[in-house]
Amino acid sequence: MKRFRPYFHYLASVRGPIALAVLCGVLYGAASGAGLPLLVKHVFPRIFSPDTSEVPLLQVAMVAAYIPFIFTLRAVSGYLNGYFTQFAGVRVLEALRLDYFRKLQALPLSFVQGKQTGDLMSRGLADTQQLQFTLTLLANDGIKQPATLVSALVAVAYLAVTSEGVLLALVCLAAVPLTVFPVRFVGRKVIRRAAQVQGQLGSVSSHFSENLAAAREVRAFGLEERETSRFAEACRALITSQMKIVKYAQALTPAIEVISAVGIAVTLVYAYRGGLALETFIALITALYASYEPVKKLGALSNELKRGTAALDRLEVVLNEPVTLADPATPALVGRLRGALSFRDVAFAYQPGHPVLEGVNVEIPAGTVCALVGPSGAGKSSFANLVPRFHDVTAGAVLIDGLDVRALRLSDLRRNVAVVPQDPVLFNDSILANILLGRPGATRAEAETAARDASAHDFITGMPQGYDTRVGERGAALSGGQRQRIALARAFLRDAPILILDEATSALDGDSEAAIQAALKKLMAGRTVLIIAHRFSTIRDATKILVFDAGRLAAAGSHAELHAANALYRSLHDRQTGGA
């Protein structure tokens, strides 16, 4: 229980339903634990007494009415208890899922990229579901069963003491503590395996999402068989662990039943020797039976708590991950920045101990078109991603207009940066909506102007529903070049002082590239631009060129300077342009 304490605040919003559930649970417990045995003890003798003929029918009916009364009380309170606990459970699930999702939005890009998508989804869906189940069961049986147990034990004690004495009561109750042993044994077995099951559930969904994301590769490389057998393996591993839990969890109920049967048999022998009346004896058995039922249920509940704990562990991997990219406590308030960038002694690593950038010092005045070149993996994209704080530097600082990017509110910072990535992703929405993401609140006319500037207008109006055409999940219904032009239109619309183009024109054919070069020039005018391009036709025109090599800034200067003085730049350039 202590494990769940940090999450009790989720219950605050469902205080009312939980209070009602508790009340109904207590009523239910009293009706089942004590109501039924007392019914046997007090109602039956009146009806089956030797001189029945003397009891008026009306009185019998009134006594008999006790039966439906007890059962109705039990039914209604049981129903309401179930309803309110479920209600509270789904509300908590909703809040927890939302917090998990929100947290995923706030974490650095590298956290999300470093995890398996399917597993992250499984934690947000299956593990929260498991927790809801645990909570519902806890709220349900956690009240009903102890209440039943207590009232049944009170009834046993009352019956035994009133008819025979304390010794009989002790004999009757002797077996109850014994049931703790199977409960504890099974619980220990379940906890480890529960964590395994949730993990394997994550791995099954990872297989799913990876496979669907690579649908083209699977077909191109003929991987259907391999994928299916890998998926089958993951499913089999999941089932094996699930069955291990079933093996132990299912043993619990029979074990407790055997113990309780022994207890009842001992009571029987003792009652025979004590010469107990039939109705007292049956009432006693009923009460004893009513007290074992909650023990069974509480045992199952303790297993369920173990599973909930395992699910919580997995959720906390995300929930407890520190949000390193939080807004500063007292942010520097800025409007539109000019866009002067400076990198001071910047180092950056995705994983501690494996620096991707080191000792980077560079000043990029506002309005400079700055090209980043270097071999693949040199750190160009990582360098550019530090500006909008997709990641934070591990040492040094990145400044815009003399302000550390960490001193700005994230939303202020990112409003001043437009990013056109290598492989832009579109949302499953209309083309118009996708362009409007560049600047929510812009008008349709402004979006169309942006599309014209990005030379996307013509292909868009050629589509069946024009700007209202839906693009499919991730923009799958469009070609790579079309997606890139929509991403460019977003950037036009965003109209930010800092522009980051990461291979932004790599998917364009000769024609669209020619058409867009002019547009790009227009987009770049008056902005600070970080452009990562492999084509030297683009790079040569840049005011400033940064040459990256294995995480270090190897050289900086204009094309003429670098071509004369930097061997790496010269070899990169000459290799592509054939030595021109």
Ligand SMILES: Nc1ncnc2c1ncn2[C@@H]1O[C@H](COP(=O)(O)OP(=O)(O)OP(=O)(O)O)[C@@H](O)[C@H]1O
């Ligand atoms: N999300 C990530 N997690 C861990 N390491 C990463 C991640 N992204 C990139 N890296 C590593 O960081 C290094 C620099 O990568 P980066 O993407 O900055 O290179 P690049 O210069 O842009 O290369 P390219 O020209 O191929 O795009 C590479 O060694 C890469 O393996």
Ligand SMILES: [Mg+2]
């Ligand atoms: Mg890159």
